[in-house]
Amino acid sequence: MINVDDTKTKTILGVQYLRGIAAISVVLCHFGSGIKNYPMLAQIFNAGQNGVQVFFLISGFIIIFSMNAENYKTNQFFRFLVKRSIRIDPSYFITIILTIVVFKCLSMLPSFKGQSIPFIPEQFLAHIFYIVPFTKYPFYNHVFWTLCIEFQFYLLIGLIYFLNNSSLYKMSFLILFSLTCLIPISNSYYLVFTYAPIFSLGISLVSLLKKGSVVNYLVPLILLAFILIKFGVLLFVILFITSIIILTFTIEIKPLFFLGKISYSLYLTHSLIQIITAGLLKRLFIKPLLNELVALLVEIIVAILTGYIFYLLIEKPSKIVSKKIKYANNDQTALVINIPVDL
Incomplete structure (x- = not known):
């Protein structure tokens, strides 16, 4: 495990790499799961949909970690929402407009x-306020559904998780929150409670990273058990490996770092x-001449290049502005760990 103390700054590279891997997995799922001449490969690509759950785990980790680092208090909730809105909404809103x-x-x-x-103004506003699943309107692009889940998570964490700083309270919150995944709720696919054990697992890794106590090991194991029961063996294994990478990985891999940096823009x-x-490939009569895998590679390269340009023009400026907003009355002596992730 990465050692953390109050005098050093550590870089958690695994978080950034996992974002890149998750993003490219989702891309492969959407781009490659329909290839006809390589059914075995298409089936493997289709498993890339699990990259969404990896995103949820990472979100649980980095959101809580950053809020801890800045000594967030519940009475700063609206400042927290403003920070998150500035960080994620410009890219999201522009993608909505581009889609239309x-x-x-x-x-x-x-x-x-x-x-x-x-x-339709009502449909547009439903997207802006992340309430599409609770309306009669469809998503402009189905990838937007995860942002609704994330927004629900922000509300829950910003209002409840930091009400009490005791370890017992936070451990109880994680267990109780995770148990909500077992409650039968209509339209649960679009509710944060369905993915509660995954977000909670990410949160629990923050405490484990800071201190490797018996309790801090036990909580993630309990949450992994919930994930096994709710989601099955495959996702259990993926998220277990994800957790290990976050806690231990220190090797620098520049291509994965790059993909992690543009992951949000690429996903959108x-x-x-x-x-x-x-x-365009069909209209120019190019695609029929290409092998399916070559055409897939061309589409992926174009998507990555576009994601990078989008990151430079839209996402990066938003990130810079968001980071300038600080929570009031912070303790400047708080532990700082550099997570090279665009929070």
């Missing part, structure tokens, strides 16, 4: 078999880029 515009343009092409996305834009790239 692109589909409108594509619908004007005779060869386009899809439908345009009409601008990749579905839209796939539609455009695949359409």
